Amino acid sequence: METSAAVESSAAVAAFEVSKRPDTGKLVLNSPSPPSLREELVGVVGKAFRPRASGGAGGRAPPCAWALTALQCVFPVLQWGRSYTLKDFRSDVMAGLTLASLGIPQSIGYANLAKLDPQYGLYTSVVPPLIYAVMGTSREIAIGPVAVVSLLLSSMIQNVVDPAADPATYRSLVFTVTFLAGVFQVSFGLFRLGFLVDFLSHAAIVGFMAGAAIVIGLQQLKGLLGLSHFTNSTDIVSVIKAVCSALHDPWHPGNFLIGCSFLIFILTTRFIGRKYKKLFWLSAISPLISVILSTAAVYATRADKHGVKIIQKVHAGINPSSAKQIHLNGPHTSECAKIAIICAVIALTEAIAVGRSFASVRGYKLDGNKEMLAMGFSNVAGSLSSCYVATGSFSRTAVNFSAGARSTMSNIIMSITVFITLELFMKFLYYTPMAVLASIILSALPGLIDIKEACNIWKVDKMDFVTCLGAFVGVLFGSVEIGLAVAIAISFAKIIIQSLRPQVEVLGRLQGTNIFCSIRQYPVACRTPTVLTIRIDTSFMCFINATFIKERIIEWVREEVEASDGKARERIQAVVLDMSSVVNIDTSGLTALEELHKELVSLGIQMAISSPGWNAVQKMKVSRVVDRIGEDWIFLTVGEAVEACLTEQKGTALEC
Structure with missing residues (x-):
């Protein structure tokens, strides 16, 4: 009875820790929609033809001041000529x-x-x-x-x-x-x-x-x-x-x-x-x-x-x-x-x-x-x-x-x-x-040869x-x-070669900090047991690199699973994808994420995503990739994602 009570108490503490964690994932998912292509084009053309207004409440300038500013934009001589x-x-x-x-x-x-x-x-x-x-x-x-x-x-x-x-x-x-x-x-x-x-x-x-x-x-x-x-x-x-x-x-x-x-x-x-x-x-x-x-x-x-x-x-x-x-x-x-x-x-x-x-x-x-x-x-x-x-x-x-x-x-x-x-x-x-x-x-000509x-x-x-x-x-x-x-x-x-084969790095935590960085670049960084943290270093996860990224991650996961065979404490139980570099994603990239998620689920591994780019988040929501992965597994930082995975594993272990 005392053992059962202790287990229930520990589970309650774990649940409290999870509830106490700020839900920054909602900040990621509830961000406003990014500007559409039409809005961006209108903005570019507008900047070309609309000079900056100076003075006036609300940033509006009188027509004569606006005209003078417009003329100074086209003819800078009107600006420097006064002095x-x-x-x-x-x-x-x-x-x-x-x-x-x-x-x-x-x-x-x-x-x-x-x-x-x-x-x-x-x-x-x-x-x-x-x-x-x-x-x-x-x-x-x-x-x-x-x-x-x-x-x-x-x-x-x-x-x-x-x-x-x-x-x-x-x-x-x-x-x-x-x-x-x-x-x-x-x-x-x-x-x-x-x-x-x-x-x-x-x-x-x-x-x-x-x-x-x-x-x-x-x-x-x-x-x-x-x-x-x-x-x-x-x-x-x-x-x-x-x-x-x-x-x-x-x-x-x-x-x-x-x-x-x-x-x-x-x-x-x-x-x-x-x-x-x-x-x-x-x-x-x-x-x-x-x-x-x-x-x-x-x-x-x-x-x-x-x-x-x-x-x-x-x-x-x-x-x-x-x-x-x-x-x-x-x-x-x-x-x-x-x-x-x-x-x-x-x-x-x-x-x-x-x-x-x-x-x-x-x-x-x-x-x-x-x-x-x-x-x-x-x-x-x-x-x-x-x-x-x-x-x-x-x-x-x-x-x-x-x-x-x-x-x-x-x-x-x-x-x-x-x-x-x-x-x-x-x-x-x-x-x-x-x-x-x-x-x-x-x-x-000598000045042209450098x-x-x-x-x-x-x-x-x-x-x-x-x-x-x-x-x-x-x-x-x-x-x-x-x-x-x-x-x-x-x-x-x-450019194409670099896009075809982007860097996919395993991350580790610098001791005593919440900073995660490449373990190849910083050998002092320590990997988190049971959690594989991976950073995708490409700004656009698309048709030319999505398959490579997916296969590279699955290959690493399988190697980790095989290496830890028979060692339950070392077995990978979660994969955190750091997508802070991924500004945008296309349908091939979304499909690769879905397939990666299915593969990890089949291996009994939880997948979490941290800090995806603005356009990437929007497309993941529209394509319902977020629903399949789970809204609770989208995070603002790598540190939060890793802590959530460890807390989840601790709670699961206590329940067992």
């Missing part, structure tokens, strides 16, 4: 003039790389910087043509139309691609689609830039050697073959002498500028000095009569309209759209990376979505005024920063300077040798290095498109 001072203007004027001295020769060279006449590079340094100046949020970024985008345009559009055979149609396609690239960029900004830019990982960009730099450098051999015939292919094998075959023809060594001499001069001034920070302006103006000196030398010696290749006639004047040359329903529209999306993503990736790096130095935050809008409208306006795709240039931005730029006013000063050059000085470029343009482009970062990627993540190497080799031995495709394919393969 702009004369001292800032003086700094921006100096920075803008320094920027123009570097930008003018680079723009001419990049136009040549894009297989366009020189003036189109200068046009691209007039209109897009003006638009960006009133819409952009970066104070240092310099807008204009860049080497990588110029290569992208020429390498892909020439597969559709030969620029030498039909230059008018080629220009029309360039303007169409620029317009569509601008539209895509505006769309990215309006609908918060900046994640599309992240499809090109950091490792992919490092490899792509390095490969593109080498390809661009090889392309400049045509101008450096003064070759008349050259391949349109961009892969290293075709370029080397073209150079070898061209060298058998007569060529003038004066081109090579001019190009190498000024390349050495530019690199030397850059070295001096980096060593002595106060002389940064020397490296900035060295390309312009190279153009002036080489042009004067060719004119004085009439070297163009003896084989030195020169620019010849360059059209002067302001940007002519190109609106009629944009064809959105022509035979090549689909090809233009494909090229535009690639150019838009690459241009945004480069610009935002450059802008953020300098913004972090100055201690302010760059608004990525506003940058996309600014870049997009700059390119849309540029496409209507004979410009091709413009973006932020790292070399010119570094010069702008070093020159003391305080705001985007430096872009306006640069644009005005280029405009004056177009109006007054274009006729002086007639005798500019092509070799000096090649040397200017070559001098900008060997140190590639080595760092190798040390940190070998799979990321494979992505980097894939992009590099694809661009170098294939084409720009192949390099990008390889990089994206490897990146997605990495």
Whole structure:
């Protein structure tokens, strides 16, 4: 009788302990429904078009204040312009003039790389910087043509139309691609689609830039050697073959002498500028000095009569309209759209990376979505005024920063300077040798090859290095498109492999705490007898990984059961699934949970779930998985789930 009474008393104590435990499982199950897909989409679009209201009860602002806030969101110049001072203007004027001295020769060279006449590079340094100046949020970024985008345009559009055979149609396609690239960029900004830019990982960009730099450098051999015939292919094998075959023809060594001499001069001034920070302006103006000196030398010696290749006639004047040359329903529209999306993503990736790096130095935050809008409208306006795709240039931005730029006013000063050059000085470029343009482009390429970062990627993540190497080799031995495709394919393969085989970890408790962690990562963690605690490390338990997760858990449970055969005290009696990482689940994941529960019940094992994600809880309730498992076996934390299992086992043992 006394024994029976003691058992009943112990059972009552166990029952009291269970009733005393706070029912946090109801917090999990009674949480409000998560936002629907429609609500999330409406919220995203609403944020794009609704500026933040400031002041006023309930967060509502008067219509005039709302309109002013909306205008400031679209045109940040209205915000920073109110505190702009004369001292800032003086700094921006100096920075803008320094920027123009570097930008003018680079723009001419990049136009040549894009297989366009020189003036189109200068046009691209007039209109897009003006638009960006009133819409952009970066104070240092310099807008204009860049080497990588110029290569992208020429390498892909020439597969559709030969620029030498039909230059008018080629220009029309360039303007169409620029317009569509601008539209895509505006769309990215309006609908918060900046994640599309992240499809090109950091490792992919490092490899792509390095490969593109080498390809661009090889392309400049045509101008450096003064070759008349050259391949349109961009892969290293075709370029080397073209150079070898061209060298058998007569060529003038004066081109090579001019190009190498000024390349050495530019690199030397850059070295001096980096060593002595106060002389940064020397490296900035060295390309312009190279153009002036080489042009004067060719004119004085009439070297163009003896084989030195020169620019010849360059059209002067302001940007002519190109609106009629944009064809959105022509035979090549689909090809233009494909090229535009690639150019838009690459241009945004480069610009935002450059802008953020300098913004972090100055201690302010760059608004990525506003940058996309600014870049997009700059390119849309540029496409209507004979410009091709413009973006932020790292070399010119570094010069702008070093020159003391305080705001985007430096872009306006640069644009005005280029405009004056177009109006007054274009006729002086007639005798500019092509070799000096090649040397200017070559001098900008070392900054695109980041060997140190590639080595760092190798040390940190070998799979990321494979992505980097894939992009590099694809661009170098294939084409720009192949390099990008390889990089994206490897990146997605990495994601898919990790999703197919997510981590499933056995957890243990750190002694003296209620903290549960992986026993592989923390060997000091102790497993709880009779309770197997498992964490599912995936944010989405879905059709590609649900079966793997279920089979892995069942395999562990069977191993534990077999290992404890004949040892009742060590036998697994409960399995706790830590689903705190599982944000969402699909029908395959729900089916896997049901099958896992049935398998455990057949083995006489209780299953408990802790801290499932918001969407996962909702779907488990709707599909009635919660009813099958039991509402009492859903918990907020792993610790509560383990304690409940131990208490249940204690109560069952006492009853027996």
